[in-house]
Amino acid sequence: STGVSTLEFARKYLFGPLGVTNLEWLVDPHGTPRGWGDLHLTPPDMIKLGLLFLNRGGWRGRQIVSPEWIDEATFGAGHSIPSWPPGEGYAYLWYYSPDLFHAAGRGGQRIDVYPEENLVVGLNAGSGFGDYYPITLEYLEDWVLGAIESDSPLPSNPGGVAELASKVSEAAASNEGPPQAVPPLPAIAQNISGQ
Numbered sequence: 001s002t003g004v005s006t007l008e009f010a011r012k013y014l015f016g017p018l019g020v021t022n023l024e025w026l027v028d029p030h031g032t033p034r035g036w037g038d039l040h041l042t043p044p045d046m047i048k049l050g051l052l053f054l055n056r057g058g059w060r061g062r063q064i065v066s067p068e069w070i071d072e073a074t075f076g077a078g079h080s081i082p083s084w085p086p087g088e089g090y091a092y093l094w095y096y097s098p099d100l101f102h103a104a105g106r107g108g109q110r111i112d113v114y115p116e117e118n119l120v121v122g123l124n125a126g127s128g129f130g131d132y133y134p135i136t137l138e139y140l141e142d143w144v145l146g147a148i149e150s151d152s153p154l155p156s157n158p159g160g161v162a163e164l165a166s167k168v169s170e171a172a173a174s175n176e177g178p179p180q181a182v183p184p185l186p187a188i189a190q191n192i193s194g195q
Helices: 006-016 043-054 067-074 134-146 156-175 187-192
Strands: 023-025 039-041 096-097 100-104 112-114 121-122
Touching: 006 023, 006 043, 039 134, 039 156, 043 067, 043 100, 043 121, 121 134
Parallel strands: none
Antiparallel strands: 023 039, 096 100, 100 112, 112 121
């Protein structure tokens, strides 16, 4: 209905605005991306996709995907799975539970979005099937979430605050004045450029 392939459409309306250029989406023998998976992204681009969903379709002041669709894709259209605990399920390519939703790929590849913590985690694990899944979940629960949840507040540190303020002032002062010309590159730069 769009007159272009799924990948062309996604490049123009999704990946292009996000600045995602280094991607691979496997296709069937007719050249059509499957749509249900086999999208290869770098970890920074995984985070961009997670941030788009965390921000309910907004990206740098622009609405890329409607908030209603994001809600439906992550929690609203989900289907409960009888063997799973209540409140957990699967929506449009996103698994969800009460405090997060995530996209899961082969071998432990994951984009986890924690709305309450305003957090996105992207993981590239091994290339096996299934064996890596518990490891990545353990990593997320113990290391990442454990690092953002503290049992007590940080102690007061007036000396550290004063030192930080001093360094910020110092850095701001060093940027004052007219811009300086960039010195010419050494001759060897021409020889190694592009190598």
